[in-house]
Amino acid sequence: MSSNTVDTDQMDSQLTTSGETAEDIEDAWSDYQFQGEAKLSVEDLDVYYGDEQAIQSVSMNIPEESVTALIGPSGCGKSTFLRCLNRMNDRISSARVEGSVEFDGENIYGGRTNLVELRKRIGMVFQAPNPFPKSIKDNISYGPRKHGDLETGLLPSLLGRDDTAEEMDLVERCLKQAALWDEVNDRLDDNALGLSGGQQQRLCIARCLAVDPDVILMDEPASALDPIATAKIEDLIEQLAEEYTVVVVTHNMQQAARISDQTAVFLTGGELVEYDDTEKIFENPESQRVDDYITGKFG
Amino acid sequence: MSNATETELRAGHSTLGRQVALPVLGLAFLTFLATWATTFQWIDETRTVLGMTVLTLFGVALLLMAAGVAGIGVLSRFGFLDTTPSPTAGLPVGIVFGTLWAFIGMAVSLQYIGNTIVYWGPIAFVLGAVGLLTATLPREDIGSTVPSAVLLAVLGGLIVAGVLDATWVYEAEWTGAIFPGSELIPLLVSVATLLGVWSAGKAKEGFGAQGREVGAFYIIGTVVFSMLSVLALLIWFIVKNGLDTFLTGASLTGGHLNVPFASISFPFIEVPFVTNVTGSLFVETPGVMPAVVGTLWLVFGAVLFAVPLGVGAAVFLTEYADQGRFTQVVEVATNGLWSTPSIVFGLFGLAFLVPRISGGNSIFVGQLVLGFMLLPLVLITSWESIKAVPDEYRDASAALGVSKWQTIRSVVIPAAMPGTITGVILGVGRIAGETAPLLLVFGGAPYPSKSPNVVGQFSFSTEPPFITNQALLEPASALPYQLYATITAGVFPRPEIYSNQEFGWGTALVLLLVVLGLYAIGVASRLYFRRKLHYE
Numbered sequence: 001m002s003s004n005t006v007d008t009d010q011m012d013s014q015l016t017t018s019g020e021t022a023e024d025i026e027d028a029w030s031d032y033q034f035q036g037e038a039k040l041s042v043e044d045l046d047v048y049y050g051d052e053q054a055i056q057s058v059s060m061n062i063p064e065e066s067v068t069a070l071i072g073p074s075g076c077g078k079s080t081f082l083r084c085l086n087r088m089n090d091r092i093s094s095a096r097v098e099g100s101v102e103f104d105g106e107n108i109y110g111g112r113t114n115l116v117e118l119r120k121r122i123g124m125v126f127q128a129p130n131p132f133p134k135s136i137k138d139n140i141s142y143g144p145r146k147h148g149d150l151e152t153g154l155l156p157s158l159l160g161r162d163d164t165a166e167e168m169d170l171v172e173r174c175l176k177q178a179a180l181w182d183e184v185n186d187r188l189d190d191n192a193l194g195l196s197g198g199q200q201q202r203l204c205i206a207r208c209l210a211v212d213p214d215v216i217l218m219d220e221p222a223s224a225l226d227p228i229a230t231a232k233i234e235d236l237i238e239q240l241a242e243e244y245t246v247v248v249v250t251h252n253m254q255q256a257a258r259i260s261d262q263t264a265v266f267l268t269g270g271e272l273v274e275y276d277d278t279e280k281i282f283e284n285p286e287s288q289r290v291d292d293y294i295t296g297k298f299g
Numbered sequence: 300m301s302n303a304t305e306t307e308l309r310a311g312h313s314t315l316g317r318q319v320a321l322p323v324l325g326l327a328f329l330t331f332l333a334t335w336a337t338t339f340q341w342i343d344e345t346r347t348v349l350g351m352t353v354l355t356l357f358g359v360a361l362l363l364m365a366a367g368v369a370g371i372g373v374l375s376r377f378g379f380l381d382t383t384p385s386p387t388a389g390l391p392v393g394i395v396f397g398t399l400w401a402f403i404g405m406a407v408s409l410q411y412i413g414n415t416i417v418y419w420g421p422i423a424f425v426l427g428a429v430g431l432l433t434a435t436l437p438r439e440d441i442g443s444t445v446p447s448a449v450l451l452a453v454l455g456g457l458i459v460a461g462v463l464d465a466t467w468v469y470e471a472e473w474t475g476a477i478f479p480g481s482e483l484i485p486l487l488v489s490v491a492t493l494l495g496v497w498s499a500g501k502a503k504e505g506f507g508a509q510g511r512e513v514g515a516f517y518i519i520g521t522v523v524f525s526m527l528s529v530l531a532l533l534i535w536f537i538v539k540n541g542l543d544t545f546l547t548g549a550s551l552t553g554g555h556l557n558v559p560f561a562s563i564s565f566p567f568i569e570v571p572f573v574t575n576v577t578g579s580l581f582v583e584t585p586g587v588m589p590a591v592v593g594t595l596w597l598v599f600g601a602v603l604f605a606v607p608l609g610v611g612a613a614v615f616l617t618e619y620a621d622q623g624r625f626t627q628v629v630e631v632a633t634n635g636l637w638s639t640p641s642i643v644f645g646l647f648g649l650a651f652l653v654p655r656i657s658g659g660n661s662i663f664v665g666q667l668v669l670g671f672m673l674l675p676l677v678l679i680t681s682w683e684s685i686k687a688v689p690d691e692y693r694d695a696s697a698a699l700g701v702s703k704w705q706t707i708r709s710v711v712i713p714a715a716m717p718g719t720i721t722g723v724i725l726g727v728g729r730i731a732g733e734t735a736p737l738l739l740v741f742g743g744a745p746y747p748s749k750s751p752n753v754v755g756q757f758s759f760s761t762e763p764p765f766i767t768n769q770a771l772l773e774p775a776s777a778l779p780y781q782l783y784a785t786i787t788a789g790v791f792p793r794p795e796i797y798s799n800q801e802f803g804w805g806t807a808l809v810l811l812l813v814v815l816g817l818y819a820i821g822v823a824s825r826l827y828f829r830r831k832l833h834y835e
Contacts, residue, residue, distance in 0.1 A: 088698060091693075116701070119697065120700035123698060126691065126695065126698075130695045132695065133692075133714055142699065143699035146702075147701075191831075193832075208699070
């Protein structure tokens, strides 16, 4: 069990893992040892919206095939941080990002990054369910189709390259993975906007799975849903972590405690205060501020 | 009740008040309908009903309404009815009644005393002041019933007494037109019933806030009804005048529907006025086929030109351009272009396009000019509807690694389609009926003997642009153009079959049908996209 706090006294952090070295102490993040390899590793990330700093020098490693929860009060920058991981912040013209995010060892802010490829491999699920106003089937096959992985229609079938069968397999596989197949398999051609909120959110997860990502980023995926739909999404997240690297932003601390393997706590000003195994964060956090936040004295 | 702002929780629902107000409302509504029917001449105003002419009956109805409304007001004021009136009916009501009373004073003094301001000025002023004070000074139950009851009673009394009847004519000095009583009286009665409805509606709910609510509801309802009536009058007038021409020689089974390549033909509906050419000497019933075809080609070409350009510009302005001074300037300029008079577009086409493209009037230049006119509206509406596409769709698509252009093509534009089509519908309605620019750049012989054969005239050539179409470079006729030519020409070439007016009305009816048909196509395609997008 290891731990680290990244506030003003981060150099005093306690290192109890075996094999710690001098470099470990210098590099504040290599000391948190988790199972598995780092999928994403963030170094000194600063984000500004205009003149306002939203993220202050955050560094953390995110392990693969696990659930990492980002918690913190509103406006603490956890969603901004999440959107940095697949460069969705590029879409906000006033946002400026400094620092580096390495994905499988490659810096995605290093220039010449292929955004299409990056976002295929790091998918995202948003707070409000946002299926396209298309059929359930078309929602799933939208990504692969646009990437040219699926070709259906008149011209491909004339050329003998019709992927209708593959498309149906893909739709079935993704909907099953997202635990939605049993509820919608008889109406795949119906418009997705006719589904309930929870079903729409699972459809969005299935749509994200269809492009075969390595990492799935989720921005408060259950905050707009009722408790039953939330429970389904939570089960789903835990299952997905067997194959994918999942990063979840949540307001709900019980949810973070239930589903995540490690938890990062952001506090006001875009500062990453503590990042550790979820159990440790919720039972025995290093920082007094995190303890106050978790016990409800603050935030 | 001592305090003005204190109202009982339960509004007063006097049974007697309602029992009087409801028949008054019903009577007012019936009278209102009857006045419109008379205006449309569905009811002959000289007809005798219950021993009276229709106009006299209107007068009696007004008197009854006046009695009922005033009765409720007075009974309520003296406490016989359980109502909840405000202390005053309010200044706006007072101003309305003051003005109406002043008009009555003016009219009566002009009629009986003389056309001198020294006489009618003071009388109008005094009556106006009395109307204003009657409406504002007493409690609301008097203020909103008695002034209108007096107006109803005066008008009704004049009609019943025979001062105003079908033979009465208002000959004004300020206009050459004359207003026969048979047309003017129904209109006056119709306005008076609105007052009656308002008063009776308020009275029915026992005045106060609820009464005002109901009064406003009835007034708005009747205004909407009047608007629809005006619309119906317009369409009915065109249909009535054009139907005879339209149906000349028409029969249900007289025509033939030929099956292509099979030399079989079925009996079919025959409407020669629509299917025949106009000018040939050998045609039995001259028709408007060339003009219909011309109009359809014009609209088709204009839409083909304007929609891709407009939607493309809208995509650039929303998705690519920085929102700022530039887009604002474009928006203002586009709105200005939409308000530019069509003759200006026509003049531009005549001076710039005609010499460069066809050297004379032609369908193609007509299509371009109408396309220019359609462009700003298509741009404005598709701009608005692309802006209204939720950003969530764009985010979701970007997060799947789909490029911006693909997102625009497969998510944004389909979602904006219904709004864009609405714009095209509105624009097509305008350009299909456009006449002024066509006079300058498009029109040929007003009574053509053949339809423009655009489809059959495409031919390849050895010099640029390699595909030419002679029919597109020749003038033709369009329905509004032909209508204008017919009305102004004086003599129709076949006076033994149609007079000018008959042919004109028939053309107008066909134009109306063509525009409605285009409108129906637009609405149907919008419905299709909305269904597809699950918006309804």
